[in-house]
Amino acid sequence: MSSKTFTRDEVAKNNTDESLWFVIDSKVYDVTDFIDAHPGGESVLKQVAGTDATEAFYNLHRQEVLQKYSSLCIGTVQGETPKVIEQKAGDLSVVPYGEPTWLTPQFKSPYYNDSHRRLQKALRIFVDEEVYPVAQECEAEGKIIPQELIDKMSKNGILHMRLGPGKHMHGVDLMGVMKGEEFDYFHDMIVGQEMVRANARGFQDGNMAGMTISLSAVLQFANDEAWKKKIADEVFSGKKKICLAITEAFAGSDVAGIRTTAEKTPDGKHYIVNGTKKWITNGVFCDYFVTGVRTDKGLSVVLIERQEGVETSAIKTSYSAAAGTAYITFDKYEFPIPFLNRLLTSNSVKVPVEHLLGKENKGIYVILANFNHERWMMCSAGIRMARLVTEECIKWSNQRIVFGKKLIEQPVIRQKLAKMIALCESNQAWLENITYQMTQMPYAQQSQHLAGPIGLLKMFATRAQHEIADEAVQIFGGRALTQTGMGKTIEMFHRTYKFDAILGGAEEVLGDLGVRQALKNMPKSML
The missing domain is CATH 1.10.540 (Butyryl-Coa Dehydrogenase, subunit A; domain 1)
Structure with a gap:
């Protein structure tokens, strides 16, 4: 920002197309050459030419917009000091409840x-x-x-x-x-x-x-140390990508419904995999697929490398294609003569038996092993995102002027914010309590004692996201339906919060899990 100063009278004289200035938060902006590029059109800028546009600007925009166009600032108003705090990279939020209490x-x-x-x-x-x-x-x-x-x-x-x-x-x-x-x-x-x-x-x-x-399954259950190290080094270096391929059209929360098959070749050295997977996160761009399959006597998990016969295609979802959500096909060409099917497998998806994770027909333990951590991670992220939405609503309520008053002056708005804040704080407190228990327990005990509490937390957190998304839309109004501008965070959250209510186990399934685990540990004398 320039160190030059100007009087308000000087600013007022620059109110034409040839020289268009205005003041925002005691800073002087020259938008003469920017007027044609203004996303909101030139008329809005002409309406405030030569005036103090602080109230008009903050009724439509955030401070981040001014920081983005800081080159337009040519100085400050003489004898005045800007009041708005500029956030720098790494700064904590100064908005009440914008950060967790720690x-x-x-x-x-x-x-x-x-x-x-x-x-x-x-x-x-x-x-x-x-x-x-x-x-x-x-x-x-x-x-x-x-x-x-x-x-x-x-x-x-x-x-x-x-x-x-x-x-x-x-x-x-x-x-x-x-x-x-x-x-x-x-x-x-x-x-x-x-x-x-x-x-x-x-x-x-x-x-x-x-x-x-998915990589967690390799680290825990790979049967060959050298092979495990190779996969881990490739993925941790970013040279290769890996994903978890469990869900199918007939198998979501009910993993026992998996229909993808893995049959051993006559020499016992490979599995021939045949089937499909659906809604696989990152599947579009991955090199490795940790895949749930049905073997001769149960479920197994194998690591499949991208090869001929493995085809991935993008699935359109409510959120951005940036997720790489995929439909995966593991194809096995069927010859009309059974004898040839037993001999000719070059067109099939072949997986070395050494790529089995855990034990054959015991894959359910591999599949279940990481569920607690996955659900806990989803809780961590979802709870923080709900706080970000609440912070946006607090900011907006203090900026937006409606019927001559700030939104925050309306009791109904304060009531909505109160509910949102309470949900954020209670979820974070429960999350931190469970996280502390995780630091005190080996992994086996976590599975025994925390699967239920984590399931209940995820259920409660996603229900809270539903409430927060609904209230945020009402606070932002039409802007909450727009993917650009002030309400884009609210629009994105309202459109996508339901993912967490489904992925990693549906709300109803996890709620039932939490109650069943509690009853399982209930003393017999109480029954």
Whole structure:
């Protein structure tokens, strides 16, 4: 910004097409050469030529717009100081309830230490500077994540962090602020809650979400150490992409309904896979597919490499094509002569038996093993996104003038905000409590004691998102239906929040799981 100063009388004289100035927050803007490029048309700018346009601007726009066009600022009003705080990359929100309480100076938390705060700061800057602009472009144009961003995340240890704590973190430098050995589930939660601030739901899933729910199966259940290391190195480096292929048209939350088959060849060295998968996140661009199949006596899980016979096609969904949601076909050509079918398998999807994960016919344990962490990750992200929407509503209510008053002066608006804030805070508190329990339990105990609570939390969090989305639309009005401008965050959230209510287990299924697990542990004397 220029250090020049101008009187308001000087600004008032520049009110023509040849020289068009105005004031916003005591800063003087020259939009003479910008008038034809203004997205809202030239007439809006002409209406405020030579005047103080502060109230008019903030009734339509956010401070971020001024920061985007900062080159138009030619100085300040003499004797005045701008009042609006400019947010820089990495800054915490100054809006009440815009951040969880542990990031708010006046509150304390027993859960977080200095390493958590260092990681949060580094991730906030990375997301603001590197992820957000890419996410917005990909979301708008339906493009998949660029390799350049994947490489940056790999270099900073973000791909490792997305899988949570474990041996794979040992020796990994994380953002230059901590070592992988220090990484716990609160760090894990921070990663999920910061990454979602890219504010692009399709891209959020397209940003290697398939890896987070599939590579874990390889790390836990691969039967050959050298092969496991090869796959992990390729994926963590970003050179190869991997996804989880379980869901089918006949098998969603009911994984026992899987119909894709894997038959062994006569020599016992390969499986021949035949079937389809549907709604597979990242499937469009992946190299590896951790796939649920039906073998001779039950379910199994195999890692299938992209090859001839593996075909993927994009599925159109409510959110952006940036997610890479796919329909996958594993084809086996059927010859009319059975004898040839037994001999000629070159046109089939062949998988070495060494690519079996876990034990044959015991794949249900592989499939179920990561559900808790997957659902917990979805809770972390969804709860943070709901807070971002609530923050947007608080900002808007303090900006928007309706019938001569700010929206926030209407009791009905304050009541809506109260409900939204209460839902955000209660969900975050429950999430942090469960996260603390995760830090105190080995993985086996987590499965035994936390599957129910995590299921109930996910159910409650997605119900809260429903309420928050509904109230946010009412607060923003018509802008909440528009994919650009002030209401775009609300539009995106209202259009996509239902994904979390379905993916990783439907609300009703998880609610039932939570109650059944509680009753299972109920003392017999109480029955």
